[in-house]
Amino acid sequence: MKIPIDASTKYNVVIGRNLLNNISNRIKELKGDCTVAIITDDIVNSLYGEEISKGLSNNKIRNHKFVFNNGEKSKNINTLSEILEFLASNTINRQDLIVALGGGVVGDIAGFAAAIYLRGIDYLQIPTTFLAAIDSSVGGKTAIDLEAGKNLAGAFKQPIEVICDVETFKTLDEKIFADGIAEAIKYGVLFDEELFNRFLKDKLTANSEDIMDIVKKCVEHKRDIVANDEFDRGKRQLLNLGHTVGHAIERCSDYEITHGHAVAAGMGIIARASEKKNLAKERISEKIEKALIKNNLPINSEYSTEELYEKAIKDKKVLGSNINLIIPERIGKCKLYNIKTEEIKEFIELGKE
Numbered sequence: 001m002k003i004p005i006d007a008s009t010k011y012n013v014v015i016g017r018n019l020l021n022n023i024s025n026r027i028k029e030l031k032g033d034c035t036v037a038i039i040t041d042d043i044v045n046s047l048y049g050e051e052i053s054k055g056l057s058n059n060k061i062r063n064h065k066f067v068f069n070n071g072e073k074s075k076n077i078n079t080l081s082e083i084l085e086f087l088a089s090n091t092i093n094r095q096d097l098i099v100a101l102g103g104g105v106v107g108d109i110a111g112f113a114a115a116i117y118l119r120g121i122d123y124l125q126i127p128t129t130f131l132a133a134i135d136s137s138v139g140g141k142t143a144i145d146l147e148a149g150k151n152l153a154g155a156f157k158q159p160i161e162v163i164c165d166v167e168t169f170k171t172l173d174e175k176i177f178a179d180g181i182a183e184a185i186k187y188g189v190l191f192d193e194e195l196f197n198r199f200l201k202d203k204l205t206a207n208s209e210d211i212m213d214i215v216k217k218c219v220e221h222k223r224d225i226v227a228n229d230e231f232d233r234g235k236r237q238l239l240n241l242g243h244t245v246g247h248a249i250e251r252c253s254d255y256e257i258t259h260g261h262a263v264a265a266g267m268g269i270i271a272r273a274s275e276k277k278n279l280a281k282e283r284i285s286e287k288i289e290k291a292l293i294k295n296n297l298p299i300n301s302e303y304s305t306e307e308l309y310e311k312a313i314k315d316k317k318v319l320g321s322n323i324n325l326i327i328p329e330r331i332g333k334c335k336l337y338n339i340k341t342e343e344i345k346e347f348i349e350l351g352k353e
C-alpha cells in the first residue's frame, strides 16, 4: 500500500509486510549508483541492521554504518556531531543516501544530519517502531534535544521515501509499542472519532488484525495536515496535542519517561483542564482516560505544576508572551488557543487534579 505525501517534495509512504527483504533493490530504483550511509541504534542494528548491510553488499551497493546507543539520551548534539564526522570521513557526497533505520530517535537525528550535511542530502526513512511508522517518519520534522528542552534544534527535511514494514513491530517491547498507541489515540482525539473508539474496544498489539489499517489511517491524517501546513505555522500545531506538557514531563524525568508515555499523560492533563475551564463541548476526559488506560498508558504526572511549568515555557510554540495550546473540544475536534504563557500554569494545575 502506498500513501503519497504532497509537501515541498513529493514522496510515498509504503506500508506492508516483509519489505525489509527488498530494501537494496528499492534503493537502486530510487537512487541508481550511490553509497549508502545507514544510521541506526544498537538494538535495531542487531535485529535488522546487519541483514540490511549484508543485502546491500550482496547487491553491490557500497555501504557504511553508524550505530549509536539506543534511547532519547542519544538524541543530542554529540551524537549529531559524530554522525556528521562519520559521513565526512566516509566521503559521503551529495549523490549518496542516508538511511534512517530505527525508531523516532534515529529518524529525528539522522534526518537532521541529512538536512545539514553538505547543506542537505537525500535520506530514506525505515521506521521500526509503531510510533515512528505513524508519526515521526512522515512529514519532515527532524530534531535533537538541547539542555533546555526537547527538539529545540532541528530542520524541516522531507525523506525521499518512507518504507514501513509492520512485521518489525513484532520485536518491540510492549511498553515501546504503547508509545505509538499514545500518538495513534492523539490522531483519534484530533480528527477521527471512529479511530479513537477502536482504542476503547481492546488493547492494540503488533499482532492485531487491524494494525496495518491503523497505520494507514494515522499516516493519512498526518498527510492531510502536512499538505496543509508543512512548516508548522498553523494547523500542524494541532499535532502537538498533549505535547506542551508531555515534553515538559520528558525533560523533568531526564528522558526516563518515554515520549509516548509523556504525551499520554499530557493529553490526560489537558483534557481534564479543558473540561474544568468549560472549553470542552462534551465530557471528553473520561473517554480519553479510558482509551489510555486500556492500552497501559498513564493519564497523569507526578511532577509538580511548578516543575512542569518551568519546562513547558521553553516550548517552540511560545511566541512573545503568548503560547498556542491545543485544546480538545470533543473527540475528533480540537482547537488552537492562543493564551498568555503564564496561563499554562492554571491549565496544568487544573489538569493534574
Ligand SMILES: NC(=O)c1ccc[n+]([C@@H]2O[C@H](COP(=O)([O-])OP(=O)(O)OC[C@H]3O[C@@H](n4cnc5c(N)ncnc54)[C@H](O)[C@@H]3O)[C@@H](O)[C@H]2O)c1
Pocket: 041, 042, 043, 044, 047, 070, 071, 072, 075, 102, 103, 104, 105, 106, 108, 128, 129, 130, 131, 132, 135, 136, 137, 138, 139, 140, 141, 142, 143, 151, 168, 169, 170, 171, 172, 173, 176, 179, 180, 259, 260
Ligand atoms: N519528527 C516527528 O515528527 C516526531 C513525531 C513523534 C515523535 N518524535 C520523536 O520520536 C522519538 C520517539 O520515538 P520512538 O518511540 O520510536 O523511540 P526510540 O527511537 O527511542 O525507540 C524506542 C526503543 O525501541 C527500540 N527499537 C526500535 N525498533 C525496534 C524494533 N523493531 N524491535 C525492538 N526494539 C526496537 C530502540 O532501540 C529503542 O530502544 C522521540 O524523540 C520523539 O521526540 C518525532
Ligand SMILES: O=C(O)C(=O)C[C@@H](O)[C@H](O)[C@H](O)COP(=O)(O)O
Pocket: 135, 139, 141, 143, 150, 151, 183, 232, 236, 237, 239, 240, 243, 316
Ligand atoms: O509532526 C508534527 O508536527 C508533530 O507535532 C508530531 C509530534 O508527535 C512530534 O512529537 C513532534 O516532534 C513534536 O514537534 P515539536 O515541534 O513540538 O518538536
Ligand SMILES: [Zn+2]
Pocket: 135, 183, 243, 259, 263
Ligand atoms: Zn509526538
